[in-house]
Amino acid sequence: MHGTPSDTRSLARGAGQRVLVAADDPETSELLATTLELAGYRVGTAGAGAEVVVRLAEHRFDLVVVDAELPGLHGLARGRGLAVPYRPAVLLLAAHDALAGLLPELGSGERDYVTRPFRIAEVLARIHVLLRDRGGPARESALRYADLLLDDAACQAGRAGRPLDLTPAEYRLLRHLLVHAHKVLSKEQISRHVWGEHRGDNAIEQLVSRLRRKLHQEGPALLHTRRGFGYWLGRDPGGA
Structure with a gap:
């Protein structure tokens, strides 16, 4: 039993730390991302190994929740092979019969695991302990993507050094798209x-x-439409 996002009301909560959820199962990714946002974390998502490397290079994450079976990500799941100048904590989602291969590699203090089927309460508790042991969130307090900057403390946004005059609804939309950069969000999710x-x-x-x-x-277009599916934020690889 995974639990539901509403379970977070009486459980361990975050203080704005960045968490990247790396899972190729859409249901698991959506559940974890929604739950962690409700628990006070700033959340990004990735669905493949290559995407994780890109997201870690774009933003400084405090912790990665990663499916140990995610294709192309075995090096990161075991704490190796990161081509970024920092080392986030790692929480593995692992099948019970895979633990024998994982435990010798886990070490202490920087990595931990939960077994499937996981419980939301346990995931939140393990994340809380990992981040507490690291001394809190990363120093970077603003949300960034390319030349786009969001300052949550002041509820202000800017691009290329110039302020964006946004309404509260526009700010919430931009922030939601930014923390899920490169992911298509449906109209219902946005609403x-x-x-x-x-x-x-x-x-x-x-x-x-x-x-x-x-x-x-x-600046160049960052907000794109995927017709019939929704909207996403990021650099368009096609240059459109």
Whole structure:
């Protein structure tokens, strides 16, 4: 039994630390990302080994929750092979019959594991202990992507050194897209995050349109539409 995001109300909570969830199962990734956001963490997601390396290079994460069976990620799961100038803590999601191979590699203080089927309470508790032992969150307090900067303490956003005049709804939308950079978010996901309820497609399209105009005045396009699926934020590899 995994548990549900609502279980976080009385469980271990974060203080804005960055956590990257690396799992190729969409249901597991969505559950963990939603739960950790509700618990007070800033969350990013990755669905493949190569994507994890990219995300770790783009942002400084305090901890990675990683499926030990994620293709192409065995080196990171065992704490090796990171081509970044820092070393995040690692929490492994591992099948019980795989522990014999993992335990000799875990070491102490920087890595830990939970077995499947995992419980949300245990995941939150292990994350809390790992981050506590590291002395708290990374020093970087702002959310960044390329030349885009969000300052949560001041609830302000800027791009290329210039402030973006955003409404609260636009800021919540931009922040949600940024912490899930390169991931397509559906209209329903966006609506429930921004307003706490599902609203009609027209309301979401208008909000995205307003944010896109403000965001793209200061640089190349970062907010993209995946027709029939939703929206995503990031550099377009096609250059469009």
